[in-house]
Amino acid sequence: MKANTRHHGKVTVVDLSGKITIGEGDIKLKQAVNALLDEGRKNIILNLGGVSYMDSAGIGELVACFKRARDKEASLKLLNPNGKVQDLLILTKLQEIFDIYRDEREALASF
């Protein structure tokens, strides 16, 4: 899994690609989001467009990131979950707790 970060004013977009699974992707996701929260970033978008799938550990880390952001009074939103990733968010009902966007401009403007 790869995580590349871009800043758009007060909003940070993390472009994720590959798979978010136990032992690697979940750890990289945690590190990427923790680094942003430690820097004091308050508005984070995780771009899932390049993520092929996640397992239960990846889904769990996504929830953990959401909770850590909330605890630090930051906001974490999702962009472009596709295919299997979208299926998993629906299956786990996590689409009900995450703000999910299809359009990056719309996501950026939502903060």
Added chain:
Amino acid sequence: MGRQIKLRLESRIGYVDLVHELAEGLARRAGFSKSSALNIGLAVREAAINAIKHGNGMDVKKPIEVSFEERGDLFRIRVRDRGPGFDWAQTANPLDRENIYRTSGRGIFFMKHFVDRVAFQRRPGKGTEVILEKRFEQAARAGRSGDAVRSIKRRKG
């Protein structure tokens, strides 16, 4: 009786990808669609994670065993650990409102969603076996050229 491929691995999380890729690859060769094969791979992945983490407690000295078999209209995978076992009937429903924010506890839920049947068998003194079964899709079965497990054995032979 269908032929089998059996795999015996140390309890290392690093082997989970290997088990997933083998499961998905064998499912594809057996004639499952790409999407169904990924589902099978994901279910087996979760069973392997469960066996390594919760079954064997990450003890590398305790192996996990994974077997793949085509039997009748079923693709069957067994994942065995050597752990003390756990009460799989008591796992919380991750869809319940109070569990939605939990960061774990979705593995068995995923398994049950991705294959047609999941069964747990306690093997007294030996650990737990998880059996995952997926029925062959009718169209895929009609189109498949042969037994995936057998074809791999042929190449190896």
